[in-house]
Amino acid sequence: MKEFDKYVKDGLYSYKSPVPEGLWERIVAEKDKKKPIPIPFWKNGYFQASILALVTIALTSSSYFFFRKENTTSINNTTKEVVILTNNITGNTKESNFKIESAETNKSNPLSIVSTKKAKNNVINIETNSKPLSVVNHSISNTIEVVSVSKDDVVKDSSTQHLNAISSVVLNKEVNKSEETVSPTADEHYFEKGNIINRFNSELANGLVSKTLKGSKKTITTIHLTDRPTRNWYLEVYGSPDYDTKQVSANSLNANYLHLLDSTQKLVGGFTFGIRVSKNISQHLSIKSGLQFKEVTQQFKFTQQNVTKSITVITNTGTNSFIETGYQQRTVYNNYKSIEVPVIVSWEMRNSKKWHFSTDGGAILNLTSFYHGMTFDPSLNSVPLSAKQTYGMFRSNVNFSVYGGFSIQRNIDKNFDAFVEPYLRYSLSDNNISSIGYNQRFNSLGLNLGIRYKISHSGNKAK
Amino acid sequence: MSIVKHLYLLSEHELIKGCIEQNPQTQRLLFEQFAGVFMSVCIRYAIDSMEAEDMLQEGFVRIFNHLHQFKHEGSFEGWMRRIVVNVCLKNIQKRKIHFKELEIENSNEPQVSPYIYGNLCEDDLMRLISQLPDGYRTVFNLNVIEGYSHEEIAVLLGIEASTSRSQLVKARRMLQNQIVQLEKIAV
Numbered sequence: 001m002k003e004f005d006k007y008v009k010d011g012l013y014s015y016k017s018p019v020p021e022g023l024w025e026r027i028v029a030e031k032d033k034k035k036p037i038p039i040p041f042w043k044n045g046y047f048q049a050s051i052l053a054l055v056t057i058a059l060t061s062s063s064y065f066f067f068r069k070e071n072t073t074s075i076n077n078t079t080k081e082v083v084i085l086t087n088n089i090t091g092n093t094k095e096s097n098f099k100i101e102s103a104e105t106n107k108s109n110p111l112s113i114v115s116t117k118k119a120k121n122n123v124i125n126i127e128t129n130s131k132p133l134s135v136v137n138h139s140i141s142n143t144i145e146v147v148s149v150s151k152d153d154v155v156k157d158s159s160t161q162h163l164n165a166i167s168s169v170v171l172n173k174e175v176n177k178s179e180e181t182v183s184p185t186a187d188e189h190y191f192e193k194g195n196i197i198n199r200f201n202s203e204l205a206n207g208l209v210s211k212t213l214k215g216s217k218k219t220i221t222t223i224h225l226t227d228r229p230t231r232n233w234y235l236e237v238y239g240s241p242d243y244d245t246k247q248v249s250a251n252s253l254n255a256n257y258l259h260l261l262d263s264t265q266k267l268v269g270g271f272t273f274g275i276r277v278s279k280n281i282s283q284h285l286s287i288k289s290g291l292q293f294k295e296v297t298q299q300f301k302f303t304q305q306n307v308t309k310s311i312t313v314i315t316n317t318g319t320n321s322f323i324e325t326g327y328q329q330r331t332v333y334n335n336y337k338s339i340e341v342p343v344i345v346s347w348e349m350r351n352s353k354k355w356h357f358s359t360d361g362g363a364i365l366n367l368t369s370f371y372h373g374m375t376f377d378p379s380l381n382s383v384p385l386s387a388k389q390t391y392g393m394f395r396s397n398v399n400f401s402v403y404g405g406f407s408i409q410r411n412i413d414k415n416f417d418a419f420v421e422p423y424l425r426y427s428l429s430d431n432n433i434s435s436i437g438y439n440q441r442f443n444s445l446g447l448n449l450g451i452r453y454k455i456s457h458s459g460n461k462a463k
Numbered sequence: 464m465s466i467v468k469h470l471y472l473l474s475e476h477e478l479i480k481g482c483i484e485q486n487p488q489t490q491r492l493l494f495e496q497f498a499g500v501f502m503s504v505c506i507r508y509a510i511d512s513m514e515a516e517d518m519l520q521e522g523f524v525r526i527f528n529h530l531h532q533f534k535h536e537g538s539f540e541g542w543m544r545r546i547v548v549n550v551c552l553k554n555i556q557k558r559k560i561h562f563k564e565l566e567i568e569n570s571n572e573p574q575v576s577p578y579i580y581g582n583l584c585e586d587d588l589m590r591l592i593s594q595l596p597d598g599y600r601t602v603f604n605l606n607v608i609e610g611y612s613h614e615e616i617a618v619l620l621g622i623e624a625s626t627s628r629s630q631l632v633k634a635r636r637m638l639q640n641q642i643v644q645l646e647k648i649a650v
Binding site: 011018020381 | 487491494498499500502503506507512516519520521523524527528529532553556580583585588589592607608610618619621635638639
């Protein structure tokens with residue numbers, strides 16, 4: 001048997017048959033007609049990934065500078081005087097020395113600082129001769145900007161946004177004996193019961209206690225400082241309608257196979273939903289991870305050959321049965337389903353008490369993928385769409401995508417935010433095996449709509 | 464003529480490069496070098512010479528259009544040959560071959576003496592193979608001559624590997640019977 005096979009192979013593998021005349025001319029004519037269509041540069045994967053990266057970077061940086069500039073402008077408009085205090089912490093001691101680093105004076109309504117006194121446990125009292133002070137920014141480096149504010153100034157969103165950003169100011173509930181004689185003034189009522197208290201988050205807003213001394217125009221503003229940044233945990237539940245695109249390229253021989261797939265299959269939509277946990281790792285930076293489900297739906301219209309139908313004909317002479325063989329036009333909706341783990345880093349910019357903005361970037365790791373429907377195999381037969389049944393045409397667990405998005409959050413309750421997050425995910429690996437002649441991957445443009453719940457808050461404890 | 468002689472001295476790498484650059488002379492040279500071999504491949508899969516010509520034409524068009532995808536891994540001729548075979552299979556699919564189980568009168572495998580092989584030329588073999596039923600011929604060509612495994616054939620043709628095996632056994636038996644008959648006639 002082997003001898004026979006060897007004999008045939010040796011004889012025929014390199015056997016040359018005469019080539020008909022004029023075939024080369026026909027090939028040349030056909031070749032010029034069927035020149036390969038160059039892939040447009042905007043469909044190139046590297047180009048798309050670069051654009052995604054550039055857009056994310058541009059969005060992040062522009063948003064940062066935009067909001068930063070807006071705040072600065074706003075503060076300047078409302079500021080009578082700006083005092084920057086630096087908290088120098090030495091070693092492990094909690095001793096803090098505050099000093100005036102710079103000052104900016106508006107001559108029309110000067111604010112003179114009478115004294116800055118350091119009390120116990122990082123408490124600082126700032127005595128001024130006019131209106132109460134509001135802390136507008138505190139970074140991890142313990143630099144504090146203190147701005148004198150008027151009633152009208154404080155209620156502006158730009159100021160409240162800054163006050164929200166204070167991560168280390170807590171309420172000094174203990175009143176010194178010297179302050180017992182202090183009676184609330186209109187300003188104090190304003191700070192304690194007015195707009196600020198109502199508009200700000202819990203202890204963050206309460207970190208500022210201002211007293212106007214009785215019979216005096218002087219105001220003492222007391223703030224508490226801690227060195228730890230905020231550590232908040234959030235739980236996010238979200239869902240997104242997705243606009244999916246299919247990126248297909250032939251990798252070897254099957255251009256016609258690819259053309260057939262392209263002409264019979266069309267993506268008609270998809271969705272994603274999931275749950276993830278978010279944790280602040282610094283004032284602006286947070287990391288998110290969880291579990292999500294994604295489904296891409298594809299319409300597959302094809303002609304199924306050799307469909308048989310039994311026909312029974314009843315006549316006067318009896319009953320005859322016939323088997324009719326033909327073809328059938330079928331429309332099948334294929335489902336590509338994935339269970340994934342998103343790992344996302346978010347840079348948050350807080351513009352106001354109510355509205356937060358952040359840019360997100362990261363990766364989506366595929367845990368497993370499974371399929372339902374039908375497709376053509378390389379020999380152009382319609383076969384079930386399954387990782388197991390279609391000769392392993394599809395991968396079951398190796399999808400990896402990059403993710404970029406922009407999130408807009410609105411505070412709707414003390415612990416709840418609603419958010420909208422347009423995003424783009426770009427797949428870096430194919431969902432089919434390359435040996436079938438083409439590479440296929442799905443990219444998505446989506447709009448996450450979700451709710452964020454504040455699970456816990458650690459770092460700054462109210463004293 | 465001198466140009467053609469010069470081109471015959473081109474290395475495989477230069478030949479590929481010239482074809483990618485759409486150099487007509489290099490493309491013509493490639494055609495002349497391999498057209499004969501690939502023509503015989505097409506004849507073995509086709510039902511007639513017209514279909515074989517069409518297969519070869521489409522095969523070369525594909526080779527020229529996809530030559531830039533050749534990664535210089537493995538044999539260049541093997542790469543081109545796979546393209547041609549795929550074109551043949553695509554055409555076969557259009558004909559919708561049914562892999563029939565034919566009844567063969569003599570179910571035993573005939574004993575073919577090795578000396579009979581010496582009396583057969585390649586043309587005889589080509590003719591005998593072309594007389595096989597479509598399904599037998601396709602599986603026989605793919606397995607015996609092109610070297611595909613039954614699993615690969617199953618994927619290519621959309622059939623079970625066991626079907627491929629049985630088709631091959633029957634093709635081989637039918638071919639050997641024909642050879643024996645041919646030898647008897649000759650004697």
